[in-house]
Amino acid sequence: MRELRRVASQGIPHAAAPALRPTLWKLLLGYLPSDRALWSSELANKRSQYKHFKDDLLMNPSEITRRIYNSAAHDIDDAKSETRILLSRSQITHEDHPLSLGKTSVWNQFFQDTDLIEQIDRDVKRTHPDIHFFSGDSQLAKSNQDALKNILLIFAKLNPGIRYVQGMNEVLAPLFYVFKNDPDEENAAFAEADTFFCFVELLSGFQDNFCQQLDNSIVGIRSTITRLSQLLKEHDEELWRHLEVTTQVNPQFYAFRWITLLLTQEFNFSDILHIWDIILSDPEGPQHVWGWPLPSAICH
Template identity: 60%
Template sequence: MRKKAKAVPEWLNSPLWSTPPLASTPADPFGTDFSPPPAPSPKPSPSVPPPPMREQAVDSYAGRGGEIREEDGAGAALRAHLLADFKAALSKKVVNMGELRRLACLGVPDGGGTDVRPLVWKLLLGYLPTERSLWPYELEKKRSQYSAYKDEFLLNPSEKLRRIEESKLSRKKELTGERNGLLPRSEVTNEEHPLSFGKSSLWNQYFQESEILEQIDRDVKRTHPDKSFFSAKSNQESLRRILIIFSRLYPSVRYVQGLNEVLAPLFYVLKNDLDTSNSTSAEADTFFCFVELISGFKNNYCKHLDNSRVGIRSILSKLSQLLKKHDEELWRHMEVITKVYPQYYAFRWITLLLTMEFSFNVCIHIWDAMLGDPEGPPDTLLRICCAMLILVRKRLLVGDFTANIQLLQHYPQTNIDHLLHIANRLRGTMPS
C-alpha cells in the first residue's frame, strides 16, 4: 500500500508566505535598492500570525537601505524606540548578550546620524568582551597584534631578510661593543637565495603562494563593482591585506574563492563607523571579526572535509532533511521528481552566506538576524535557506528541473519580513 505523504502544515499554504510568479525576469540580486512587494490581497489564514508590527517597521526601513520618507512616520517612531533600546543595552557596564541578541533579531537600525551596528556586530561575533571597561584594552591589544601580522605576513622576502640581517647585526654590535666602522658584508645562504627550492626558503614559500595572491587580487577587484565604496583603492588594499594575512595565518582554510564576498559586509559596516577612532582601525577590527565569523563555518571551506560528516556535503544534507521535515511535498517534488538537489543551488547560498542572493543592504539586515540568533550563525543560516525554499514553494511545485534551477540560482526579490519570520518558525528543529 502506498505510503501517504506527510501533511503540509496549514501555515505553509497561506498566500502570505508564497511569492507570486513574476511576469518579468527577476531583478538582478546585486541591485542596490530593495522594495518589498505589495501585500497580497487575500488575508492570511487566522492560524498564521503575521510578523510583529515592530519587526515589520524595522525590516521595511532596513530593506530600503536606510532611506527615510515622510510617510514612514510609524516606522520611524518604532525605529527610534528600537535605537533607544540598543543604546540602553550597550551602555550597561556588562552587556547582556541575551538582550542584545533579542534586539538584533528585530533588526539593527541605522542612519539618522547614529549607527550602533558596528559595535553590535563586534559584540555578537565575540570580538569584544561584554564588560565595557575592557574594551579599550582589547581594542588596543588586537590592533597592535594585527600590525604585527602585517609586518610578518605582508613583507616580501627581500625586505624580511634585510630586517633579519639588521637585527642580527644590531645584536652582534651589542655583544661586541662595536659602535663605528664599516658594515660587514653578509653572505647569502642557499636558503636565502631567490632561486632556492628549500622548504624553509622564504623565496620558495613566496613563489608557491603567488597563485593565491593573484586570485585574491582578482576577486578583490570584482567585489561589488557597482558600489563606489569597494572601488576605492584604499578599501581594496584593506580587503587584500586581510585576505592575505588570513590565508597565511590559517593554512587549513587558506583562501577559497568567494571569501571576498563574505568579508565585504563586515568591512563595510566597520569602516562606516561614525566614531573615527574605530573607522580608522576598521581593517584590524574587520580581520578579527572575519576570523570569528569564519570559525563557525570553516569546515565548509576545507576541501579535504567535503565528504566527511562535518563538511559541506553534510551541511547540504541537513538542509535537505530540514526541508523534508517541514514540507515533505516540496522536498519530494524537488529531490525525487525533478532531481533538484541542494548542491545545485544551496552550495553558493551557504558558502557565501547569502551575499550573492540579495542586494547588499538587505544582506546586511539578514546578517543582523543571523549573527544575533541564539542558535548561532550556522544553524540560523540553514533555517533561512530552508525558508527561502518555502517562500517560493508554489512556483517550485509547478516547475521542472530547468525552471527550478533558474529560480533558485536567481532568487527573486522578496519580503525579508516574511523570510525571517518563516525561518523563525523552523527554530529548534535542526537535524542532528
C-alpha cells in the first residue's frame, strides 16, 4: 500500500488513468482489501449488501405492504394468495394505512422523506451541468442521475444524524464517474454499489464538517477553517495578510467550499480527478490535505 500511495500522490498519468484509477481509489479508500485473493468475495458481499439496502430502503410503501400480506396469506392459504390482488379494508392495520402518523408506519416515513427526496433530486440535476455524463435528457444521464439519487437517499436513511447535506452530490460525482467508466464491464455494471461504499469511506474522514451540531466544536467546520487559515499564514504569510488583513476576507468565504466539497468546484473535472489521486493517497484521510502547502497553491 505504501507504494500505491506514493504513485497516487504524484497523480496517475492521463493515459493510464481509466484502467488504473477505479481499482486504485477502491484500495486507497479501504473498500478493497490489500490481499487481492479476497477481492472477489469482498465485492460480492458488498454488492449483495447494497442490493438489500435498495430493497429495504427505496421500496414504495404500497409494495412493502403488499409483500407482507402476500407472504402472510401464502402461509395460511397458498391457493388464495395467488389470486389475491387487493387487500380488504379489514386487513389494513393502522400502521399500514397511508394516513397513519405512527412512528413505525412505512407510509408516515415515506411522506416525511418527501422533502429530502426533492432536495436530492434538485441537487443531482445541477451536478456538473456541462458534462453529458451527468446532465441532459439522454438515457445515460438519466440513469446516472438515478444512481446518484439512490446512493444519497440510502446514505441519508442509514445516517440519520447527518442525513443529506447540500454539496454531498458534488463529492459523490467523481467517485461514480470513475467507477462507471471502469474498462472492466462487470465492475462498471456494479458502479452504483461500489460508489456507495467508497462514498461512505470517504465521508467518514470528514463527515463532522457536514454535521451542523458540531460546527463550533473542535472537530467542526469552523475549527477546520481556522486551522486552514493558520496553515496558509505559515506557508504563505504574504497571501494570508492580503486576504485577512488588507482585504479582510473572512476565511469562511473561500475555505468552506474547498473543505466540504474537496475542491470539486474549483477546477475542471479532469483536473479534479488528478487532484483526488493526491488527496486519497494520504493515509490520514482528506482532512489532512489541508496540512500541505496546497491552500497556498490554490489561492495562487
